[in-house]
Amino acid sequence: MTTSKRSTQAWLLPVYNYRVVIGQDTLGFSEVSGLKVEYEAVTYRHGRSFLMGPKLIPGMQQNARVTLKRGVAKNSDFLAKWISATYAGAQSGQKHDIVIDLCDPSGMSVVRWVVVGAMPVKIEAPTFDAKSNEVAIETLELVAADIRISYLT
8 A cells, every 4th residue: 555745744734823924014813714715606697598597607706804803912003003094095095915824833834825905994992891801802804805825835
């Protein structure tokens, strides 16, 4: 029985070992969600569709909505400055590519998601509760035209 080199090097990757890069900055986030590529399916009916039946054809790609969550810390105002700069008059439309790498145990990137031209649309402050001792988490929601997925070797 022979085994291929590929099958002996395969393992499942844990979701906690990831890195997020926005522009030139590597930032820490407690959660990244919404990394999905979605298309509409369009039903097409040609003139005499009762004979041939309807056909499904590919439609437009949906905008990606990605959510980033991180702990609030002193002097960590990058997200607030980004959303302010995006909607401030002449500077409007400040977009960044965001790279999310899922890494192996040695820290090498194995799978990469590139959120192309991400623009912040919502920032949410943490919920304040005097009875809680949880870390304050802020949430940033982004919209992007595309997400590219690469499997690195």
